[in-house]
Amino acid sequence: MVTTLVTILLIPLIIGVGLYFKAAPIIENQSLWQLITSSNWAPSKGNFGFWPFIAGSLYVTILSFILAAPVCLFAAIYLTQFSSSKLLQFMHPVIDILAGLPSVIYGVWGILIIVPLISDLLAPIFNTNSSGYSLFAGGIVLAIMCIPYMLNMMIEVFNTVPIGMKEASLSLGATYWESVKHVVVRGSYPGIISACGLGIAKAFGETIAVMMVVGNRIQVTLNPFEAGYPLPALIANNYGEMLSIPMYDSALMFAALLLLVIILLINLVFRYFIYKTQKR
């Protein structure tokens, strides 16, 4: 029994070491800083600059966060403070199914709904042309995928705020909303931030759904109607040809290692915050 547990806990270490060994040639060959900040991507010439991919990942992640966070916050407030417990009972399966739907389903939905919506409706409003396969589409699909994760955590966080504190605030003459705003929300600040952080980590590593709607063109742009190319999509798209070009496999494994390290770090930090708040 103890061996199984130890094996499971060693998985991230084994993955990290395995990926590092594969990525070692490229890390030795070029400086880490240059790999991350250079935007020159030409595998056949031996140029590996990851900046366009990192920038693409950051862009869709931040966009999805901006779209998802307010919805989650307000929905969590409503479900824990205002609504009847019956609605919460009903919402649990809804959230579970949203979280359980495979990412490829979100991708199909994105292609059917979001992509045409952007190319036919939103882009003309802003006077631009867009095929619809864009950073914006990736952001929207990611936002919807992250909502159930963030919402679940926020509901848990709000439930740990003692009712007595809210009652104390009400008895001092505050209105109900004021109590919610100043006592419940402020009291669970670290928890809310952690939930957001974990949502961001989830969005950062999401692969298939984003890849299907984001357009996959290598460029650094700030225009949300342009196509982008996030880091996970790079790995997923090129595994077939990576063995035929020297250093290419090592570069892709470096990308995977980068994802692992970033996401594991975010997770460890924010999970720590959540444990702190739950102990209180």
Next chain:
Amino acid sequence: MKRRKIIEETIFRIISAFAAYSLIAILAFIIFIIFLKGFRALNLDMVTKIPKGGFYYGGEGGVLNAIVGSLYIAFGATFIAILVGMPAALYINVHLIRLRRTQNFIRYLLDALWGIPSIVYGAFGFTLMLFFGMNASLLAGIITVALLITPIMVRTFDEVLSTIPKGLHEATLALGSTNTEMAFKVMLKQGFSGFITAVLLSFGRGIGDAASVLFTAGYTDLIPVNLDEPAATLPLAIFFQLSSPIPEVRERAFASAAILTIIILIISLGARYLSKKYSKTILR
């Protein structure tokens, strides 16, 4: 002053209610669109035939290869995850019961493990595969997906086990049983509802995940009969066929999406129903 407060409260109440109800609308919208597109293409051929003339260019046939491949991989991976995950979860809640800090630390690590994206597991599975000199195959897919779902299995099962009252431990130990006897004879039965939830949840994750099998399981038009043959999977069937230039093939992708959604819905609702059913007989 008072009126301003009332207006503020009303506004925020409406905003938050809107946010909460919009989630139901989003879920309904997604499922509606997938079913609308999928059911038009779904027929008996889809679920009983393998694609004719290649999955990418051939317009005839169905996606039986992907359905069977997905089920093989999900069942295999869930089986491994049960073998590894169930004892681990029991160990946390039986042998480590007096070490609260260790328990919490392990849960913390498991939660962090849960967050690792599946593409990283996929990349790692691929390096592992090359290391052992294997090709993309059913076995490689099963191992990679098992790695992905084991933390989920442990943590979900553990969540239910941790709610079992301590008095039950003490009573069992007082009757002279060993820790291991307690784990498998008492805790497993008491936490059975959690076990079912954990198994179904992991199964759902395993069958729906695309990024981890993309490198490792490969893709084929045939139904695999051996562990070393490549296997098609439903998520990849959707992903590949959707990019095909031929409309009939794209229709097949939509049908696969509907099939996958139905499977996930059955698993989700089934997990809820079964966990309710089995938690009735639990001692509290």
